[in-house]
Amino acid sequence: SVTAAEPEFAKDIADKAAWVRDHAADDNKSMAIVESLTTEVGPRMAGTEADARAVIWAQNKFKALGFDKVWLEPVTFPTWKRGVEVAEIVSPFPQPLVITALGNSIPTSEQGLSAEIVQFASLDDLKAAKPEQVNGKIVFINRKMTAHRDGRDYGPTVSARGDGPVEAAKLGAVGLLIRSVGTHNHRMPHTGNSRYKEGVTKIPAAALSAPDADLLVNMLARGNPVTVKMTLGSQPGPMYTSHNVIGEITGSELPNEYVLIGGHLDSWDLGTGAVDDGAGCAVTMAAAEFLARHKLPLKRSIRVVLFANEEQGLWGGNQYRDRHAKSVKNIIAAAEADFGQGPVYMLSSRVKPEALPLVKQMQQIMAPLGIEAGDNNASNGPDLIAMRNEGMALFSLHLDGTDYFDLHHTADDTFDKIEAKRLNQTAAAYATFTFLAANAPMSFGSGESYLVEKAKAERNK
Amino acid sequence: SVTAAEPEFAKDIADKAAWVRDHAADDNKSMAIVESLTTEVGPRMAGTEADARAVIWAQNKFKALGFDKVWLEPVTFPTWKRGVEVAEIVSPFPQPLVITALGNSIPTSEQGLSAEIVQFASLDDLKAAKPEQVNGKIVFINRKMTAHRDGRDYGPTVSARGDGPVEAAKLGAVGLLIRSVGTHNHRMPHTGNSRYKEGVTKIPAAALSAPDADLLVNMLARGNPVTVKMTLGSQPGPMYTSHNVIGEITGSELPNEYVLIGGHLDSWDLGTGAVDDGAGCAVTMAAAEFLARHKLPLKRSIRVVLFANEEQGLWGGNQYRDRHAKSVKNIIAAAEADFGQGPVYMLSSRVKPEALPLVKQMQQIMAPLGIEAGDNNASNGPDLIAMRNEGMALFSLHLDGTDYFDLHHTADDTFDKIEAKRLNQTAAAYATFTFLAANAPMSFGSGESYLVEKAKAERNK
Ligand SMILES: [Zn+2]
Ligand SMILES: [Zn+2]
Ligand SMILES: [Zn+2]
Ligand SMILES: [Zn+2]
Structure with missing residues (x-):
């Protein structure tokens, strides 16, 4: 048979x-x-x-x-190599932010990078933006990841980490901050690799902890410009x-x-x-x-x-x-x-x-x-x-x-x-x-x- | 009536x-x-x-x-004022530790303080120790706090934070590390006030996060001396x-x-x-x-x-x-x-x-x-x-x-x-x-x- x-x-x-x-x-x-x-x-x-x-x-x-x-x-x-990694809200309400550099990130200048924040809900929203919205700003991608047994929300969330630096830079951004690719609400940022692309300006990139991302969201909701300063000492070796x-x-x-x-x-x-x-x-x-x-x-x-x-x-x-x-x-x-x-x-x-x-x-x-x-x-x-x-x-x-x-x-x-x-x-x-x-x-x-x-x-x- | x-x-x-x-x-x-x-x-x-x-x-x-x-x-x-606060295990297995200075702590020297760790389960155990066990060492108090609705384990645990610096110094310790006075297992140390006493040498004092305290315990369990270096920049203003x-x-x-x-x-x-x-x-x-x-x-x-x-x-x-x-x-x-x-x-x-x-x-x-x-x-x-x-x-x-x-x-x-x-x-x-x-x-x-x-x-x- x-x-x-x-x-x-x-x-x-x-x-x-x-x-x-x-x-x-x-x-x-x-x-x-x-x-x-x-x-x-x-x-x-x-x-x-x-x-x-x-x-x-x-x-x-x-x-x-x-x-x-x-x-x-x-x-x-x-x-x-990771180096110093600090950030703070400069205005309108100064306070420190907890960040960690994304793997592969270039450093900022030693004095740090100060710029206004522009918020996007996802990498796709960033891709759909016009250069005048982004130019000269620090892009903040606030994609929240949800927990699943098979981790299926990792892919759609981690794209902001991997490709965010390139997509933000294409539109003239001077830096990138992403909400950490994670599923908890502790003040503990997630690192992980990011990529640059030949021909696209390299910009410094870091992840905010979830509570820090929430804080930025709340501050931005007041309708006034929010300026952040970030200083990264990470660099290639x-x-x-x-x-x-x-x-x-x-x-x-x-x-x-x-x-x-x-x-x-x-x-x-x-x-x-x-x-x-x-x-x-x-x-x-x-x-x-x-x-x-x-x-x-x-x-x-x-x-x-x-x-x-x-x-x-x-x-x-x-x-x-x-x-x-x-x-x-x-x-x-x-x-x-x-x-x-x-x-x-x-x-x-x-x-x-x-x-x-x-x-x-x-x-x-x-x-x-x-x-x-x-x-x-x-x-x-x-x-x-x-x-x-x-x-x-x-x-x-x-x-x-x-x-x-x-x-x-x-x-x-x-x-x-x-x-x-x-x-x-x-x-x-x-x-x-x-x-x-x-x-x-x-x-x-x-x-x-x-x-x-x-x-x-x-x-x- | x-x-x-x-x-x-x-x-x-x-x-x-x-x-x-x-x-x-x-x-x-x-x-x-x-x-x-x-x-x-x-x-x-x-x-x-x-x-x-x-x-x-x-x-x-x-x-x-x-x-x-x-x-x-x-x-x-x-x-x-809080300043730099870093620590690391120097030997036998080098790795960083996550700490935060206790409020009121004096700084270490700029080069940091390196010394062997001596572990105690509680402040009472420290008080019962002999000077020769403690002299020249960094005292590590590993009292674990348990969670209760009325917070009744705070008092018995926080005594190590308040009085630890004095009790350790009385026995000749050069520094104090306590397990954070907290009830979670995140790598997030707890600060809080500590006290010095007229006539007793002031020593630098910090809290380790719970996972860092566990790490020290596991390393000490191998029976060999563990040397830690801590650097605190905190100081009175x-x-x-x-x-x-x-x-x-x-x-x-x-x-x-x-x-x-x-x-x-x-x-x-x-x-x-x-x-x-x-x-x-x-x-x-x-x-x-x-x-x-x-x-x-x-x-x-x-x-x-x-x-x-x-x-x-x-x-x-x-x-x-x-x-x-x-x-x-x-x-x-x-x-x-x-x-x-x-x-x-x-x-x-x-x-x-x-x-x-x-x-x-x-x-x-x-x-x-x-x-x-x-x-x-x-x-x-x-x-x-x-x-x-x-x-x-x-x-x-x-x-x-x-x-x-x-x-x-x-x-x-x-x-x-x-x-x-x-x-x-x-x-x-x-x-x-x-x-x-x-x-x-x-x-x-x-x-x-x-x-x-x-x-x-x-x-x-
Ligand atoms: Zn990994
Ligand atoms: Zn892995
Ligand atoms: Zn309090
Ligand atoms: Zn209080």
């Missing part, structure tokens, strides 16, 4: 996967790893002295956790070479094939990078370690990649692609954890159609963790984008991001926010997924025409 | 009080006042340029609200004269007698002083304005006092006493709102026993607002302490402080945290209380022997 031809996991593997699922959540290893990273390294912005210490920490941690191979792959990128730090547990039958899991090792500088992305590093390291420690059979290798400099432009993921694109077929499946501590609520895939029965079986095995079945359009993992474009098979273990943007890119991204129950469930989900993928009876389609063409079609959209 | 001799409010007054109770809560006036103060003045630390602007704002607001008399009474005090700003609505029968309500006009500098104590100023101004606007009969005057410099040592309250102690009998009753936005959950009193039937009637009238009856030992209102010691009758409209210490003395004390429903209930409670007290059929005992002796007995305890 047709059914008989469908691929499936061996009974022994499925049984062992259920055991992993039921036992890996009781392991506090991932908590210990995040605690170690946030305490012993702390903030580790790409290109800083702490970046180098994080690389050493990661190597030592992989070794201590018993990984068979640990190595570094260089990743080179331009650096950016020299090129730097950091490393993707890689730990591998060697598979027994097909050691050159591997499941690729991981997170990014760098963080922003304001917090200690606990949820972004200490959690992602920790759950994937702990998942692999759990499988090795319990001597579970692994047909293929497990490769945990802690990517360098995700935050400032996906440098680690892109250079992983530069180095490994030719052997994309060796990657049986990939999954990156970079959306906080979890729990995982859905498993979706991006595999060739013939492998979908395997995905269904994986979803059934993982269901008792509270994980639903997703579709076959998984696109998760910023550091996997480059390899996804090469036709890599991937899975998304969807992390519950309801409170992720309360912490993300702020000073509040610290270890005390991590809840053991949530992190342990995520680690268990990763362990189960990784175990099954490593023992899959067939390819999920990495590098084969279906996934290569799918990626091509998406890029051309 | 005995019952017939008991004092009671006239039927007409009791009926009108019920009307006030039921209508004043629908009035958004107090919200508008806090919005105005936080937007048009913002932070207004005593002795700063913004203190002077707050005084002008308050005078203008009283006039705009239709108060019959508005005047200033000078209050003179020494000033203190010259004497300054601010003002208690007073607005009065004139009573018809006994205009020289008055109900004293109010809050403190100054705030700390980190937030905009919304819950501490914009809320208290606003609800008392709004309560009096409501009674005047609706032309409710007022036998006695209503005096709203916005006290100067509560935060740095009760200067406004003490100098109000210096000026008005002799006429304490004119104050029919007093109540200060300085515990956040409410709601009010209890009415307690401090009156002569003969007046207790009136208090009971006030409690009955206010009960539908969700207000329970308290005892006769009310001691609320920091700016009323001095006059309380002179035998002033007072009431406490107990404010629900469950979340007050999430915001109090932090950058997060901003207008967006105020909920209209809570503030309106508080304003309604104040309006009802004030109306009844202004129309009381007899004295509550201000300046009479019962309250004078009670205060004396308490001071001698």
Whole structure:
């Protein structure tokens, strides 16, 4: 029958996967790893002295956790340094504002930049403005982000951060202030990367905390011009070479094939990078370690990649692609954890159609963790984008991001926010997924025409 | 009969009080006042340029609200200025710490102060320490505060802030870091006043945010010495004269007698002083304005006092006493709102026993607002302490402080945290209380022997 031809996991593997699922959540290893990273390294912005210490920490941690191979792959990128960042309302009612520079922002002059504020509700509203509304002013974009499990309001909000500097400058603005891309009301601004464009004047750009944005709105509502002074000392620095730090547990039958899991090792500088992305590093390291420690059979290798400099432009993921694109077929499946501590609520895939029965079986095995079945359009993992474009098979273990943007890119991204129950469930989900993928009876389609063409079609959209 | 001799409010007054109770809560006036103060003045630390602007704002607001008399009474005090405030862990794992100087702290040297940390769970544990444990070190007191409606854990926690610098210095410490006196886990330190003592070396003192305190605890748990460097630029300044700003609505029968309500006009500098104590100023101004606007009969005057410099040592309250102690009998009753936005959950009193039937009637009238009856030992209102010691009758409209210490003395004390429903209930409670007290059929005992002796007995305890 047709059914008989469908691929499936061996009974022994499925049984062992259920055991992993039921036992890996009781392991506090991932908590210990995040605690170690946030305490012993702390903030580790790409290109800083702490970046180098994080690389050493990661190597030592992989070794201590018993990984068979640990190595570094260089990743080179331009650096950016934060400096002084202060702002104040100059008139009509002087008071300080709490801001943080957007990543990549140029500095203001040392004396600071003073200009009238012009408010827009969104990047689209700014784009629709006339130059005479904006010319010589500081643009203030007040897009409020709402909280959702899947973080779906991040994209529409973060566009003001990424493209705001260029769009504002095109209309003659002298600076940009955005309402922080976040979902809480604490006086804690969110940093994050922004971009300039060749041929468009670079203007200094910063984020206001939510209460400061509300204050500006209230002051502007009185109908009189509001003048703000902002002073940023941030600036670009020299090129730097950091490393993707890689730990591998060697598979027994097909050691050159591997499941690729991981997170990014760098963080922003304001917090200690606990949820972004200490959690992602920790759950994937702990998942692999759990499988090795319990001597579970692994047909293929497990490769945990802690990517360098995700935050400032996906440098680690892109250079992983530069180095490994030719052997994309060796990657049986990939999954990156970079959306906080979890729990995982859905498993979706991006595999060739013939492998979908395997995905269904994986979803059934993982269901008792509270994980639903997703579709076959998984696109998760910023550091996997480059390899996804090469036709890599991937899975998304969807992390519950309801409170992720309360912490993300702020000073509040610290270890005390991590809840053991949530992190342990995520680690268990990763362990189960990784175990099954490593023992899959067939390819999920990495590098084969279906996934290569799918990626091509998406890029051309 | 005995019952017939008991004092009671006239039927007409009791009926009108019920009307006030039921209508004043629908009035958004107090919200508008806090919005105005936080937007048009913002932070207004005593002795700063913004203190002077707050005084002008308050005078203008009283006039705009239709108060019959508005005047200033000078209050003179020494000033203190915040400066740079940074800290970092130097070893074994370098990373920045988020701190804020305690009010009154001396500066460190410009190069900063580096020393090993010694941790104590509480001020009492510090007091029990031996000099050799502390000498040459920075004391770190990690007392965690718990949240309660009545804020009862504030006293036991805040002692480390007030007395920590002296107790640590007595044992040879070179600096003090306390876990912030607060009930949240955001990376936002709490400032607040601290004291030095003649004959004991002054040492620099600051508060760590809760996540930073947790980080230090985790690092210290590894068993190796932890060295911290802190740099404070805070310092004392010259004497300054601010003002208690007073607005009065004139009573018809006994205009020289008055109900004293109010809050403190100054705030700390980190937030905009919304819950501490914009809320208290606003609800008392709004309560009096409501009674005047609706032309409710007022036998006695209503005096709203916005006290100067509560935060740095009760200067406004003490100098109000210096000026008005002799006429304490004119104050029919007093109540200060300085515990956040409410709601009010209890009415307690401090009156002569003969007046207790009136208090009971006030409690009955206010009960539908969700207000329970308290005892006769009310001691609320920091700016009323001095006059309380002179035998002033007072009431406490107990404010629900469950979340007050999430915001109090932090950058997060901003207008967006105020909920209209809570503030309106508080304003309604104040309006009802004030109306009844202004129309009381007899004295509550201000300046009479019962309250004078009670205060004396308490001071001698
Ligand atoms: Zn991330
Ligand atoms: Zn990030
Ligand atoms: Zn206060
Ligand atoms: Zn206060």
